[in-house]
Amino acid sequence: MLHRHAFATPPRKRFLPRIPDARPLTPEGYLRLRRKAAGLEIRDLAVRLTGLRAALWEAGELPAGMLADGGDIVSVLVMLEAPGVRARMRETLDAIAAVMPFDADVYQQLADADPRRHPRVCRGCGTSTHDHDMPRWATATSCTRCDPAGDGL
Numbered sequence: 711m712l713h714r715h716a717f718a719t720p721p722r723k724r725f726l727p728r729i730p731d732a733r734p735l736t737p738e739g740y741l742r743l744r745r746k747a748a749g750l751e752i753r754d755l756a757v758r759l760t761g762l763r764a765a766l767w768e769a770g771e772l773p774a775g776m777l778a779d780g781g782d783i784v785s786v787l788v789m790l791e792a793p794g795v796r797a798r799m800r801e802t803l804d805a806i807a808a809v810m811p812f813d814a815d816v817y818q819q820l821a822d823a824d825p826r827r828h829p830r831v832c833r834g835c836g837t838s839t840h841d842h843d844m845p846r847w848a849t850a851t852s853c854t855r856c857d858p859a860g861d862g863l
């Protein structure tokens with residue numbers, strides 16, 4: 711015997727349009743958010759990167775990216791946080807990611823992808839969907855750590 715269900719087919723919902731962020735996050739803005747969320751000044755981050763460079767030398771590995779030329783890391787970091795500046799080498803981003811919570815892929819997506827394809831990033835702390843310690847979203851652009859009440863901080 712066939713069981714006939716009397717449920718009405720729900721009307722199909724229309725796709726919600728993806729609303730592009732009116733002010734897309736820049737890669738330099740993401741770098742700054744992550745650095746500040748880690749409680750680091752630029753000079754603190756430079757100290758960590760200098761340590762990484764020394765460790766690579768000791769391990770017999772040639773540093774790459776910003777660590778390669780032996781130059782002033784502080785000035786490179788200041789430049790990387792300047793408006794419109796993009797890291798040219800992936801190794802530079804990987805070096806930063808090795809010494810503080812920072813996602814090189816998020817940076818590259820923000821730099822290269824259409825804003826409609828940008829990853830969701832908290833404007834308070836720079837945490838993104840990809841981070842393992844991602845808290846819940848309070849608003850479209852804020853995590854619950856930065857905006858516990860979800861009232862659009």
Ligand SMILES: [Zn+2]
Binds near residue numbers: 834835853854857
């Ligand atoms: Zn946050």
